Amino acid sequence: MKSRTPQKHGLSTKVLGISFLILLGNLDLATNLSLSTTNAELVNTLTNKFIPLWQIAGLDTTSLGDARDNVSAFIHFDFNSAFIQKESYPRLREYAKTLQGDLAEAVVEIGGHTDNQGNDEYNTKLSKRRAQAVKDLLTEKYKIAAYRLIIKGYGESQAIESNDTKQGRAKNRRVEFIRIGTL
Numbered sequence: 001m002k003s004r005t006p007q008k009h010g011l012s013t014k015v016l017g018i019s020f021l022i023l024l025g026n027l028d029l030a031t032n033l034s035l036s037t038t039n040a041e042l043v044n045t046l047t048n049k050f051i052p053l054w055q056i057a058g059l060d061t062t063s064l065g066d067a068r069d070n071v072s073a074f075i076h077f078d079f080n081s082a083f084i085q086k087e088s089y090p091r092l093r094e095y096a097k098t099l100q101g102d103l104a105e106a107v108v109e110i111g112g113h114t115d116n117q118g119n120d121e122y123n124t125k126l127s128k129r130r131a132q133a134v135k136d137l138l139t140e141k142y143k144i145a146a147y148r149l150i151i152k153g154y155g156e157s158q159a160i161e162s163n164d165t166k167q168g169r170a171k172n173r174r175v176e177f178i179r180i181g182t183l
Helices: 011-023 025-032 039-047 062-071 086-102 120-140 166-172
Strands: 106-112 149-153 174-182
Touching: 086 120, 106 120, 120 149, 120 174
Parallel strands: 106 149
Antiparallel strands: 106 174
């Protein structure tokens, strides 16, 4: 009988496996697994794999010029609101189709963002509510598995435009999709 050589898995595979154990409520098994890296190596490994969903889906945005921001996975919100703007629904439908098709095995972070109006604590909570609103829509209307969608609230910490103008603040009130792994 031939002996089998144990398979070696990459760090991101191990982290994803541990994350799913935690999500499934198997904390005992998750805590018994160990990673032979430091936290800094872990963060660097995962950060290098973050790719915006619009890039993964192969959307050609080069011909759009300044309008590229409107295609690059941004779902926008009104001031002090977690209600998705009506203009974002066609874009969400396209992302849902991609998540059901070419990216059916993708795990995606839904990152919520705000402008700089309000304090940090409030903005972080609002950004999480925005991410949750998008996740709820994708899971309820398009039947995307909830365990594939991880929400995170960034508050005002990752502005893409100046908060000094009304137009800049409007662009900063958004949700972005980032592929963080595969099943």
